[in-house]
Amino acid sequence: MCGIAVIVCGVRIELSTLSSLSEPPFEQLEFSVEDVKSALGQRGPDSVGEKKILLRPTCAQESVTLSLLEATEGTCELEDTTTTSGELHFIGSTLQLRGASPVIQPLVDSSGNILAYNGEVFGGVELDSYDNDTEVLLKCLEKGKALVPEVLSMIKGPWAIICWQESSRTLWFGRAAFGRRSLLVHWPTVEDPRFLLSSVSPASSVANGSGLDAGNSDGIHRFWEELPCGVYSISFSVSESGLCIRGEVAKHEWRNTMWKELIEWERNLVVPRPEDQSMSSSLSRLQEEKDNAISVLAAIKESVRRRTSLHSIFSEKQVVPVAVLFSGGLDSMILAALLDQCLDPKCEVDLLNVSFDGPNAPDRISAKTGIKELKKIAPLRRWRLVEIDADLSKLAFETKRVMSLINPADTYMDLNIGTALWLASRGDGWIHEESENQAVELDNLRIRYKSEARVLLVGAGADEQCADSLVMVGTEQNIEMEGIYTYVSALFSPWIWVALDKEMKLDMQRIWKRNLGRDDRCIADNGKEARFPFLDEDVVKTLLDIPLWEIADLEQPSGKGDKKILRQVAKLLGLHEVAKMPNRAIQFGSRIARESNRKNFGSNRAANQASAGSVRFQAPGCDDIVGDDTWQAEAEIGGNERALQALRELIIFPFRYSLEARTLGLKWSRGLLLYGPPGTGKTSLVRAVVQECDAHLTVLSPHSVHRAHAGESEKVLREAFAEASSHAGSDKPSVIFIDEIDVLCPRRSSRGEQGVRITSQLFTLMDSNKPSSSAPRVVVVASTNRLDAIDPALRRAGRFDTLVEVSTPNEEDRLKILQLYTKKVSLDPSLDLHAIATSCNGFVGADLEALCREATISASKRSSDSLILTLQDFKVAKSVVGPSITRGITVEIPKVTWDDVGGLKDLKKKLQQAVEWPIKHSAAFTKMGISPMRGILLHGPPGCSKTTLAKAAANAAQASFFSLSCAELFSMYVGEGEALLRNTFQRARLASPSIIFFDEADVVACKRGDEGSSNSSTVGERLLSTLLTEMDGLEEAKGILVLAATNRPYAIDAALMRPGRFDLVLYVPPPDVEARLEILQVHTRSMRLGEDVDLRKIAEETDLFTGAELEGLCRESGTVSLRENIAATGVFNRHFLTAKKSLKPALTVEEVETYASFRKSKSSGDSRTVPVERKKVSDSSVLGLGLSWKFGVASLMLLVTGNYYFNQTKHVELAAAT
Structure with missing residues (x-):
């Protein structure tokens, strides 16, 4: 293990390629090279070395001449300030753990390459048992610039590296995945243009008064930040002017797919199948669980072997003990048991246990129990339980030291854990000497002991990978969950498994910043190397390959179902007692938290998640901020997750993340505006979140505020805000909810004198409610169902900062x-x-x-x-009950089916494809990249079932059906028709999927300038403009289709006939013989027909009859039968003949030819209009896909593709195909 650092001066570092990096504000710190060397020397007590490189540009050339100098005393400043120069100052300290002879870092080879390496090579690079990995790695890295990322990507094991490559004039640096070795970075800023890398923050970089209580994290603490895991380089060159040396930073991709997979941390088997849940007691299931446990045991054992006995540990002593951070819990017991299997029997093992509460601490009690069990399975091993007792009254120096080590972390939880780790790694405690007299109390044989171990095994990574995210690091009295409350009523619902997997993934993606850098710095400060067997690459991969339901057992109660796989591993090792032990939060250091400000104790979750590059997954039932009540808003609210999250961020987050807010200088929002139709649950949402966090709620509504006399309404508002402020506390928010704010604060053009006074008073009160990064605070939430009706000044930043729509539920x-x-x-x-x-x-x-x-x-x-x-x-x-948002407009799902429409088979198929498929098979359309149609126009003679076809299509698609007649749209009042049209489209959006049907569309969408009077022309043009605007707005709306019918297609305005509005124009012809037969069968199926009635003959004799006229023929025949005899029992052929004589078809051959000529003209000019009788597969295919195409090369390509697709899938159901 090593401590490594580099200080780069006199170089302009370009960070433009690293868009994700920020430049946080900080105060310039004055610390010398000696400060850095001193901090690194604690990590590497065996040797400390340094090297300098001076960079000077040659005259009139864009090249860099390098001078390699021996280290000299002084700071990173150049003696010759008259020459453009840069300096790279490398520092390294060494804790010699491998190799046959000592190695002093940084290493320099004959080519001028420099390597400062803090890590271990456990695989990927070939090493002999007595090789020093740093020396071998330097030889690999000198081969070429392109090979550096490849070599680093091959290494198995933890590492942080700083490397100068002479041939390419490149500085390489980086950190392995998971961040198992610390590397801090200071990115250059205007105030301090130096580029700094260091394993640890010098003590002098934490100024006095910048402790955790000071809340000054915006300044000093942000000087350093954890270097994100990855491989980086800085290429040095001279600017075009020759006046400065530039360094361009680049981040390189991992060349090894293994690292990419481990960093993504994707588990394939997350949600159990029903058979997985029902097999819990079967023999095959038990065997599968055992096999998984055996594979995990083998992986962890090999990991421990690599870290303890694979390579010789360098030491002047013959035997060096290995230590384990020991709490007697599941993780540390497994590591200790496996260590016994890997180490030579003569090696001793120190079990380091920290307690702030003496012998009564839970960790001390469990440690003593654990060592007894270890002695049962390994009686020949020399186990030493090193009891490290801490006295809070004597921790002032230690606390100051740990604060510099955990930097840039700055929460009380970090100080809590960091202090315990630092004390444990120091190894200064008490042991119980073995006595042959078992009657002698062990406490009488307690002697002083200091561990000489240089390797410390730590169980970090076990919690994150084995579903211990059920319990967050905390105290005995405050155990909460990281966003998941597992033991809900639906234990095996897919949601809980997905939520657990996402939380575990989030923990693994942020572990490099939240845990490991801090742990490495605290442990290494005492000359011990932290090694993390659970974060071995093979262990991580093995655990990822195991189904999640084998990792955790949600059938078990809290504290027993977590770490299911590790409990089975413990049983295989013979650790039966610890396998049954309930899991709990980390206990050591808990008194530090109790002595500190308790509300600041907690992890910097918001910042850590952002830095991990992942989006926070907040499962329903997030942790409460007040008390122990576990009631959640989801118990009373269905859906509306976005609004719930927004309300929690406004009301709860300022208390949950108060420390983070101060650290980031965050000013919380003052207000939130909920808008949406009536009845969507806006008021219920607010009440539910308020109940969840036990906040105080003040409700205001128009009837409670409006008063008869001037000034009284304003007084009500002032009293409401005063009451809310009086109930706000440091641990309890206060909420003011204003219902129907559009009535209290309408637009200025529509309000009277009282409205002006109320609005002004509310503005004043909200502006005086200054945001703060700390509680107490009062938040204001308002609701409206008419967003456009409120004063725009309410919606500016600083008042209602956030607008959240509460729409109709899906x-x-x-x-x-x-x-x-x-x-x-x-x-x-x-x-x-x-x-x-x-x-x-x-x-x-x-x-x-x-x-x-x-x-x-x-x-x-x-x-x-x-x-x-x-x-x-x-x-x-x-x-009895219908959708309230559609009241006032005719809306229903029609009861007409396709069977009620006789004939027109091809036309019904096209409508089915255009209307039903986009709703029922939306995934298929998305897969094909096809946008559904927005409009369909049916044209043809009157009475040919155009309206019936539209209703049947709506019924088949189970869509809401909005029908508008021209009489409703033409009004004597200006603007009413347009308002009704806009309102209908708005309600259709809310009730989607929906169909808006315009009958006699030629009246609303007639050609501009064709109407008779100027007045009607003006009204028609206004309606047409509104219709065009609304149809264009359907591009963003989903599940809405406009169906129109007309018997005057020539009168439709051309603007509506283009693609994007009426995408499909279908001709509905008069029924042919077969269609007339089907229509007659439909309308006579409830009638008693005589045996002499031949419906086919009647169909053949009723040429030019429309569907409506055929329905009338059947009805009139029945009436004739009743006229003949009121007690008639049936309808006979004579009755049809009599009725036929009295009915004549209204349609003539000339009119049919007129419709046919329009159809042909549209077909020749625009292929979107397709005659029903046409049988070309190409047209049917294109129309079925809803594609709009014109003649040309592009159209032909679409036609061929669509034709091929439908030919291939002709006999296959669409749902099955997708």
């Missing part, structure tokens, strides 16, 4: 809401709530509550003895 959220409202009643086993949720398009939370209430009433009416809800009860309820 299908998944509707299911959650239904489950909430039905959890206290019995449901029929055959009842499918998912199907009910699917059928409730446009229902908001309030509607679903009313639906469940009506269903319960229906069930109680049916049977008062046993209240069980059935599907019929929900059908009854749905006939």
Whole structure:
């Protein structure tokens, strides 16, 4: 192990290639090279060395001449300041652990290459038992610039490196994955342009008064930061002007796929299948668990062997003991037992145990129990339990020292753990000497002892990889979970497994900054090397290959189900007692936390997650900030995860992350505005989050604020804010909720004098509610269902900083809401709530509550003895309760089916593809990169089932059906028609998937300038402009289709006929013979027909009859039968003949030719208009895909591709294909 550092002066470092790096503010620190050497010397007590390189540019050339000088005393300053020069000052200290002879770092070879290496090579690079890995590595790195990342990517083992490559004038540096070796960096800034790398922060870089209580982390503590894991280089060159030396920083990719996979940390088997859950007691299952445990045991054993006995440990003594950081818990017991199997029997093992509470500390008690069990399985080994007792009254010096070591970490948790690790690595404690007289109390034989071990095995990484994220590092009294509360009612729901996997992945991705750099610095300061067997590359890979349900057992109670795989490993080692021991949080150092400011104790989670480059996954049921109550808002709220998270960030986060806010200088938001339709749960969301954190809530509404006399309304507001402030405390937020704020603070153009006074008073109160990085604080939440109606000044930054939409719930959220409202009643086993949720398009939370209430009433009416809800009860309820957002507009899911439309088979198929497929098979469209159609125009003679076809399509797609007639849109008042049109589109968005149907579309979308009067022309143009705007807005909306029907296609404005609006134009012709037969069969299926009725003959004799006229023929035939005899029992052929004589087809041959000519003209000019009778596969295929194409090369390519796709999948169901 080594301490390494480099100080680069006189070089302009370019960081543009590292966009992820920031330049945090700091105060310039004055520390000398001697300070750095002193700090590094603690890590490497065997030797300290240094080398300097001076960089000077030659005249009129862009090359760099290098001078290699011996180290001299002084700081990193150049004597000759008149010449443009740079300096690289390398420093290295060594703790000799490998090799046959001592090695002094930094190493310099004959070519001028310099290497300062802090690490171990356990594989990947060929070494003999007595080789020194640093010497071997230098030979590998001198081969060429391109090979450096490749060589470093091959190394198995922990490392941090600083290397000068003479041939390329490049400085290489980096840190292995997981950050098992510390390397701090200071990126150059204007105040301090030096570039610094160091294994540890010098004590002088932590100024007086910058301790944890000072909350001054924005300054001194941010001078250093942990170097992110990876391989970096700085290439030196001379600027074009020759006035300065430049250094360009670059980050290099890992060349070894193994490292990429380990860093991504992706587990393949996360969610158990039903058979995995049901096999818990089977023999095959038990054998599989045993095999997995054996493979993990083998991997950990090999890891321990590599770190203790694979290479000879250099020492002047014959035998050097190896130490284990020992708590008597599962991790340390496994390491100790495996160490016994790997070490020579004559080697001694020191078990280092720290206690701040003397013999009564939980870790001390478990350690004594653990060593007894170790002696049972390894009675020949010399085990020493080194009891390290700490006296808080004498820790002033130690605390100051540890604060410099944990830097840049600066939380009380870091100080807590860092102090315990530092004391443990010092190894100064007491042991119990063995006595032959077992009756003698051990305490009487307690003697002073200092461990001489140079290798310390630490169990870091076991918690993160083996599902111990159930318990966060904390104290006995404050054990919380890292974002996951496992033991919920649905133990084996996929969510809990996915959540657990994401939390474990997050822990592993941030372990380099949160844990290992800090641990390495604290342990190495006492001349011991920390080695982490659980973070061996092969161990990590082995654990990743095991299914997550084998890693953790969620059937077991808290403290027993975590680390399931390690408990099985312990049993294989004969450690049966520790395998049954309940897991708990780390105990050592807990009194430090109790003596400190408790609200600051905790991990810097927000900063660590950001630095790990991963998005925080917050599972429903995040940890509470006040008290021990585990009630969560999700118990009363279904869906709305985004709004819940936003409210928690506003109300709860300022208390949970108060220390982090001070560290980052964060100013929390003052307010949040929820907007959305009525009944979506805005008020319920606020109340639920307030209840979750036990905050004080003050509710304001228009009726509670408005008063009759001037000044009284403003007084109500002032009193409400005063009351909220009085209830806010250091551990408890206070929330003001303003309901219907659009009524209290409307736009200035629409408010009166009282509205002006109320708005001004609210502005004043919110502006005076200054944000703070610390509690107490008052937050303001408001809600509205008319976002555009409120004063825009409310929405500026500093008032309502965040706007969150609470929209209508989707299908998944509707299911959650239904489950909430039905959890206290019995449901029929055959009842499918998912199907009910699917059928409730446009229902908001309030509607679903009313639906469940009506269903319960229906069930109680049916049977008062046993209240069980059935599907019929929900059908009854749905006939009473509808979506509130669509009230005032005709909306329904029509009951017309495709079978109710006679004939038109090709046309129905095209409509099915255009309407049903984008909704039912959306994944297939996404996979093919196809956008669904936004509009379809049906044209043809009157009475040819255009409206019926639209309703059947809506029913088949289970879409809400909005029907608009021209009479509703044409109003005597200016703007009302356009407002109705906009409102209909808005409600269709909320009730999606939905279909908007325009009958007689030629009236609304007629060609501009074609109307009769100037007044109607103006109204029509306004409606057309609104329609065009709304249809263009459908590009961002999903699940909305505009269907229009007309019998005057020539009157439709050309702007609507382009792709992107009416993508598909279909001609609905008069029915042919076969179609007329089907129509007659549809309309006579409920009639009693005489045996002499020949429907085919009637179909042949009714040429030019439309579907509506055929329906009229059937109805008139029945009427004729009743006229003949009111007691008639059927309809006979004579009745059809009589009815036919009185009915004549309204359609003429000339009119049919007119429609046909429009169809042909559109077909020749635009292939989107497709005649029904056309049988070309190419047209059908293209239309089925919803593609809009024109003639040309691009169109032909799309046509051929679509044709091939449909020919290949002709007989295969789309759902199965995808």
